[in-house]
Amino acid sequence: MKAASINDIKKELANHEYKDLLEYCLHLAKFKKENKELLGFLLFEAHDLSTFITRVKQEIEEQFLDINKSNVYFIKKSVRKILRNLTKKIRISMSAQAEAELLIHFCNCIINYSIPIKDSRQLLNLYNNQLKKIEKALSALHPDLQYDLKRQMVL
Secondary structure (H helix, E strand, C coil): CCCCCHHEEEHHHHCHHHHHHHHHHHHHHHHHHHHHHHHHHHHHHHHCCHHHHHHCCCHHHHHCCCCCCCCHHHHHHHHHHHHHHHHHHHHHHHCCHHHHHHHHHHHHHHHCCCCCCCCCCCHHHHHHHHHHHHHHHHHHCCCHHHHHHHCCCCC
16 A cells, blocks of 8 residues: 655645544554654643653653663663654654754763763764764754753763
């Protein structure tokens, strides 16, 4: 089955009634967890991005506290899992500011929680890739906001 284009879906949705659209949204929410998270964000959190960012930062810190530091292997797995969850939240937020703030917080947590990035080439590459993503996200923001967010970074 070939997926319809976004434009085709948009045109078709314009022809449907409110009741049908509500049913479609609920069906999407039941179908996949990511759809439910996105719908929850759009309905309850999209109007207050700063609260969403604060909540995600707290989740990141809790996850960093739970890292098993007995072995570099476990550290790598845990950091990748945290980053995977963070990437989902960033995609849901659809905001360059949220992306920059959350990635900066992630990198700061790596430093603050003494993650041994020098002991693992993969962790070092992961960290450096996040720094590149931060620079890219910052370039899309207002210069004043760029300055404020760059000051938050711990290097």
